[in-house]
Amino acid sequence: MNAPDVSVILPCAGFGTRFGAPYAKELHCLAPGTTVLDRSLEAVVELVKSGLSVRVVVVFGPHKLDTVKYLARYAGTFQLVFVYQDDVAEPGLDGAIRCALPLTQGPVALVLPDIVVSDVDSLLSALREADVAGWSVVAAEERDPVVLRQMGALTVTGGDGVVTVEAAAEKPADPAGFNALWGMVAVTEAQAHRLPDVARRDADSPLSGARARMVARIVNYNTTEG
Numbered sequence: 001m002n003a004p005d006v007s008v009i010l011p012c013a014g015f016g017t018r019f020g021a022p023y024a025k026e027l028h029c030l031a032p033g034t035t036v037l038d039r040s041l042e043a044v045v046e047l048v049k050s051g052l053s054v055r056v057v058v059v060f061g062p063h064k065l066d067t068v069k070y071l072a073r074y075a076g077t078f079q080l081v082f083v084y085q086d087d088v089a090e091p092g093l094d095g096a097i098r099c100a101l102p103l104t105q106g107p108v109a110l111v112l113p114d115i116v117v118s119d120v121d122s123l124l125s126a127l128r129e130a131d132v133a134g135w136s137v138v139a140a141e142e143r144d145p146v147v148l149r150q151m152g153a154l155t156v157t158g159g160d161g162v163v164t165v166e167a168a169a170e171k172p173a174d175p176a177g178f179n180a181l182w183g184m185v186a187v188t189e190a191q192a193h194r195l196p197d198v199a200r201r202d203a204d205s206p207l208s209g210a211r212a213r214m215v216a217r218i219v220n221y222n223t224t225e226g
Contacts, residue, residue, distance in 0.1 A: 004055035004079055006127060007104035008044050009195075011096035012068075012113050013061035013085040014222075024067050025222050026113035036221045037070065039116040043123035043138075043184065044109075048077055050124055055079040057100040061087060067113075093199035101192060107131070108192040110185040117183045118217040126213045130186040135210035137165060138184040140218040148175035151220060152182045152198065156212050163214055168207035170199055182207070183218035 012026060026037035047054050056078040060068055071080060085099050097110065107127055117123075122138040129136035139154055155167040155178050172178065185198055185207070197203040 001055075001079060001081075002053065003105050005052040006047060006107050006109060007055045007057060008047075008078075008109045008111050009057050009059070009097055009100040009104065010041075010111055010113055011059045011085075011093055011100070012064050013059050013087065013096050014093070014114075015063070024064060026067060027070060028221060035070070036116065037067070037113050040111060040113050041074070042120045043117060044111060045077060046120045047124055047127075053079070055081060055103075055105065057081045057083060057103045059083055059085045059096040059100050061085055094196040097196045097199060101195065104189075104192060106189055108187050108189065108195060110187075110195060110198065112183070114220060114222040115183045116219045116221065117215050119215040122213050122215050123184055123186065126184060126186040126211075129211035129213060130188055133209070133211045134188050134191050135165075135207060136186045137182040137207060137210050137212050138186075138215060138218070139163075139165075139180045139182045139212040140215050141179060142181045142218075143179055145175045147220075148172065148178050148181060150222075152207075153178035154180040154182055154207065154212065156180045156214075163212040165207050165210040165212055168198075168205035168210075170201050170205070172201075180212070180214075181218060182212075183215070 028036045081103050083099050126136040126138050153172050158164050194206040
């Protein structure tokens with residue numbers, strides 16, 4: 001398998017209990033022939049259109065075989081690599097990221113299958129920003145405390161094309177002071193080993209100091225309201 005220009009971690013092993021449907025949240029149909037997963041991957045497809053070779057490392061569990069089957073439609077677009085997550089040994093989103101990291105090469109992007117961002121070119125921009133700053137996020141303004149408690153919350157400052165993350169927390173119990181949320185993360189290969197800490201509440205987030213590529217909207221489909 002050839003070395004990719006960029007690797008994308010796609011964690012699909014979650015149970016999506018908040019979504020409340022009898023099928024995987026990422027397979028929820030948004031339009032004829034288009035699922036949440038297709039929409040979440042639009043920014044990754046854009047990387048390929050820009051000329052980059054992309055390896056997508058899919059983390060799955062035994063309850064997600066329908067998702068594995070569905071992803072066959074992208075076999076001609078990405079290098080698709082699958083890794084099983086043992087939720088006992090490596091639980092949670094941070095565990096999924098740790099399972100995927102040994103299979104990545106080059107800069108790494110974290111793309112969640114139930115998160116849809118409004119701008120398809122945002123991930124490409126974030127990867128370019130990460131090449132300068134080490135870390136970058138695709139983010140949107142958000143001040144609703146209920147939403148911020150369910151997401152990766154950020155405090156962002158700046159303008160004129162340069163927005164910086166001053167603070168970050170995963171699903172904070174107290175969202176006071178946060179004004180944005182992230183939908184995707186991009187990191188250089190040298191810093192990728194710290195990526196699991198993005199999803200941990202008990203660790204200092206490596207996103208502090210990251211550049212933020214702001215978009216109009218980020219939708220979380222792991223809720224019935226999404």
